[in-house]
Amino acid sequence: MSKYSNLVNSALVERIEEYIENNHLVSGNSLPPEREFCTILNVSRMTLRDAIRKLCEAGTLMNIQGKGTFLAPSRIIRDVMNIHTPAEEYYKLLSIQKVHAEGSINRALNLSTHNEVYQIKRIRMTPSERTSIETSYIPVSKLKTLDLAALETVSMSHIYGSDTNQKLSQANIKISVSKASFEESEWLGITEGDYVTVEKHTVYRDELPIEYCISVSSAHRVKYSATIYAE
Amino acid sequence: MKEPLYIKTCNTLRSQIKSGILQYGQSLPSERELAETYQIDRKTLRKAISILIDEGLLIRLQGKGTYIAQQQLKYDVQVMDDLEQLLNRNHVNPTSRILYKELRPAGLRFSKLLGIQREDKVLRLVRMRLGDNEPVALQDTYIVYDIIPNLDSIDFEMYSLYSLLENNNIKIFKIEETFTFIQLSNPEARLLNMEEGAMGFIAEDITYDTSGRAIEYTKGIINNQKLSINVDLKYTP
Numbered sequence: 001m002s003k004y005s006n007l008v009n010s011a012l013v014e015r016i017e018e019y020i021e022n023n024h025l026v027s028g029n030s031l032p033p034e035r036e037f038c039t040i041l042n043v044s045r046m047t048l049r050d051a052i053r054k055l056c057e058a059g060t061l062m063n064i065q066g067k068g069t070f071l072a073p074s075r076i077i078r079d080v081m082n083i084h085t086p087a088e089e090y091y092k093l094l095s096i097q098k099v100h101a102e103g104s105i106n107r108a109l110n111l112s113t114h115n116e117v118y119q120i121k122r123i124r125m126t127p128s129e130r131t132s133i134e135t136s137y138i139p140v141s142k143l144k145t146l147d148l149a150a151l152e153t154v155s156m157s158h159i160y161g162s163d164t165n166q167k168l169s170q171a172n173i174k175i176s177v178s179k180a181s182f183e184e185s186e187w188l189g190i191t192e193g194d195y196v197t198v199e200k201h202t203v204y205r206d207e208l209p210i211e212y213c214i215s216v217s218s219a220h221r222v223k224y225s226a227t228i229y230a231e
Numbered sequence: 232m233k234e235p236l237y238i239k240t241c242n243t244l245r246s247q248i249k250s251g252i253l254q255y256g257q258s259l260p261s262e263r264e265l266a267e268t269y270q271i272d273r274k275t276l277r278k279a280i281s282i283l284i285d286e287g288l289l290i291r292l293q294g295k296g297t298y299i300a301q302q303q304l305k306y307d308v309q310v311m312d313d314l315e316q317l318l319n320r321n322h323v324n325p326t327s328r329i330l331y332k333e334l335r336p337a338g339l340r341f342s343k344l345l346g347i348q349r350e351d352k353v354l355r356l357v358r359m360r361l362g363d364n365e366p367v368a369l370q371d372t373y374i375v376y377d378i379i380p381n382l383d384s385i386d387f388e389m390y391s392l393y394s395l396l397e398n399n400n401i402k403i404f405k406i407e408e409t410f411t412f413i414q415l416s417n418p419e420a421r422l423l424n425m426e427e428g429a430m431g432f433i434a435e436d437i438t439y440d441t442s443g444r445a446i447e448y449t450k451g452i453i454n455n456q457k458l459s460i461n462v463d464l465k466y467t468p
Contacts, residue, residue, distance in 0.1 A: 004330045007331070007418050057413055169466055173462040174462075177455065195414070226462070230403050
């Protein structure tokens with residue numbers, strides 16, 4: 001083996017994956033206790049722990065202190081090529097207010113100072129968990145009427161889409177990582193300082209930005225997906 | 232709700248970096264200086280700085296201090312290209328180092344991902360991808376062996392898979408890609424010149440050709456300080 005053997009050795013990881021498959025283990029099921037599993041796989045504890053760590057990092061397994069190793073729940077998949085909300089997620093409106101835009105919000109929306117924007121805070125969720133906290137900023141001048149009922153169910157792009165009957169022309173999404181603030185951690189049911197992904201969406205209509213949205217999700221719960229086709 | 236102080240500090244420092252008041256190559260002013268300037272305690276300041284390190288805007292060099300990081304390159308999701316083309320587009324010199332190469336049976340996991348039999352052969356390549364000689368990504372690639380004759384004799388430090396496909400008249404139809412963020416551990420972190428526990432992201436992709444068959448699967452561990460995920464969408468009227 002080369003000097004990278006620790007990096008490239010995946011044989012045990014693959015055997016554990018086969019064990020999971022052959023025993024039809026699904027999210028929430030546990031692996032056998034460490035000692036027993038070592039015997040089954042005929043490896044040392046150290047070797048097993050290293051492979052389990054790799055599978056935890058990959059999001060396949062999770063360790064629960066004092067309880068053992070379990071099959072992790074699958075991540076929530078966000079299709080970045082299609083920013084409309086998939087059917088299984090919905091929204092709960094937290095607050096809506098008019099604020100004076102400043103700093104990065106002003107820059108993103110291409111506004112001069114002292115413009116009023118709607119700040120709309122919503123929780124995005126599935127029937128079983130809260131997935132994201134989203135804060136949207138929309139210039140007041142761009143949105144004549146606000147359909148509060150719609151805010152509960154659909155993504156913002158639907159709302160101004162129906163408000164003005166005009167189509168969106170482009171969108172930009174930037175995804176980075178940060179640590180949860182106290183407020184975010186409370187809404188997402190995680191610990192303050194836990195890693196979160198931060199999606200920054202800017203949505204354009206007729207080449208002009210009409211919405212800037214910051215969406216924060218627990219980093220180990222989301223997975224972003226995209227399918228790119230050749231031209 | 233009022234913004235916590237460390238977030239305010241974060242925002243201020245971030246906009247100073249983005250606007251160029253603080254530039255790549257400069258070191259961040261000392262903790263004492265910053266704490267005085269922003270009238271905050273050091274604990275709050277450290278919290279703000281650690282977030283900016285995670286975001287890839289600052290970089291901590293062991294024993295030297297905290298510096299403004301080089302601007303991240305956009306990992307443009309909507310563009311169909313490989314890492315080499317991405318770096319070239321950004322005028323960064325791409326190189327590749329093969330850490331490991333093996334011809335092996337696909338096995339359960341990769342037979343499923345690639346839609347082949349478990350005993351079918353795949354060529355596994357573990358590559359370090361560098362840009363201007365600095366580590367950008369660590370890629371673990373599994374290529375279906377029989378797509379190109381004598382695949383295992385090809386020098387992948389010299390030739391990219393894309394150029395080989397083109398040369399063999401294999402046209403790519405689509406790429407399915409996913410991204411997750413993880414905390415890096417060793418040896419991966421060390422190889423990417425990052426601190427253990429720093430955040431990186433994993434890009435996994437499967438490439439399909441026009442006949443619908445899968446060609447390769449790659450899992451790339453990406454240095455968050457070098458690349459940041461960006462998507463530009465255009466809607467046709």
